[in-house]
Amino acid sequence: MRLALVMALIPALAWAEGETTVIDPPAAGSVSREAGLAAFDRIYEVASHPRCSNCHVGADNRPMWSGPSYGRTRPHGMNVNAGVSRVGEEYVPCSTCHAYREGGNNAPHAAPQVAMNWQLAPVEAAWFGRTSDEICAQLRDPELNGGRDALALAQHLDHDLILHWAWTPGGGREPAPYSLQEHVNDVLAWGAAGFPCAMDEE
Numbered sequence: 001m002r003l004a005l006v007m008a009l010i011p012a013l014a015w016a017e018g019e020t021t022v023i024d025p026p027a028a029g030s031v032s033r034e035a036g037l038a039a040f041d042r043i044y045e046v047a048s049h050p051r052c053s054n055c056h057v058g059a060d061n062r063p064m065w066s067g068p069s070y071g072r073t074r075p076h077g078m079n080v081n082a083g084v085s086r087v088g089e090e091y092v093p094c095s096t097c098h099a100y101r102e103g104g105n106n107a108p109h110a111a112p113q114v115a116m117n118w119q120l121a122p123v124e125a126a127w128f129g130r131t132s133d134e135i136c137a138q139l140r141d142p143e144l145n146g147g148r149d150a151l152a153l154a155q156h157l158d159h160d161l162i163l164h165w166a167w168t169p170g171g172g173r174e175p176a177p178y179s180l181q182e183h184v185n186d187v188l189a190w191g192a193a194g195f196p197c198a199m200d201e202e
């Protein structure tokens with residue numbers, strides 16, 4: 001029992017130390033605006049992908065079921081509502097079905113059980129159904145992104161265990177595009193270019 005617990009914690013600790021990606025920011029000003037915009041286009045593809053946006057939802061506090069493996073787009077079944085707690089405290093806690101389990105629950109249509117108890121992202125980080133410009137404006141604004149600069153955003157991605165699921169979700173789900181390392185590189189490049197958004201030109 002104790003051994004199983006220790007084994008379960010080893011990968012979690014390795015990730016928490018940021019060992020899965022290289023965080024090597026380009027020098028400020030060394031990335032052109034054009035390259036920064038191209039990096040953001042890829043960031044948007046990731047952020048708006050179901051593996052991310054299904055949890056990054058708005059103030060109705062309802063996770064989404066969307067993407068090809070779900071057939072059609074709809075709110076999470078079984079009337080699941082995360083409440084303002086974002087963890088389902090007021091109704092049925094997300095952890096009832098989405099608590100960490102070794103092996104992760106790989107069967108199609110089973111509840112993902114990866115890394116930690118699941119919860120919705122903060123309302124300020126709502127991405128589901130939003131445009132590229134909207135997500136761009138949110139993600140570069142420290143008031144809305146948890147007070148983070150590009151380096152802190154990249155480090156957060158490397159630390160966030162859920163993200164390791166999004167690129168290897170199993171259960172027949174489509175992984176998020178690119179890779180965690182490419183996404184980290186894009187966030188760093190976008191920051192080094194000064195966080196350009198396409199709408200800035202207008």
Ligand code: HEC
Pocket residue numbers: 046047051052053055056118119120121122124125139144145146153156162163166167176
């Ligand atoms: C299981 C739900 C879940 C999934 C799936 C998920 N996130 Fe999150 N995300 C969260 C939670 C919870 C937080 C707030 C935790 C924190 O800030 O430490 C968060 C915060 C963030 C933040 C911090 C910035 C901000 O605006 O608050 C970024 C960046 C982020 N997620 C990126 C992603 C990306 C990219 C994906 C897909 C590859 C993804 N997330 C998938 C739940 C999720």
Ligand code: HEC
Pocket residue numbers: 050051052054055063064065066070076078080081082083086087088092093094095096097098108109110111112118119120173
């Ligand atoms: C009664 C069990 C149950 C509860 C409670 C529950 N879920 Fe789920 N959840 C599931 C199942 C089962 C699936 C997978 C359905 C499928 O693949 O067809 C799922 C899928 C998801 C997905 C989609 C993941 C993807 O593939 O992109 C998200 C996001 C999610 N749940 C978040 C939550 C959050 C947040 C809570 C708490 C507010 C919660 N769930 C509560 C059972 C549950």
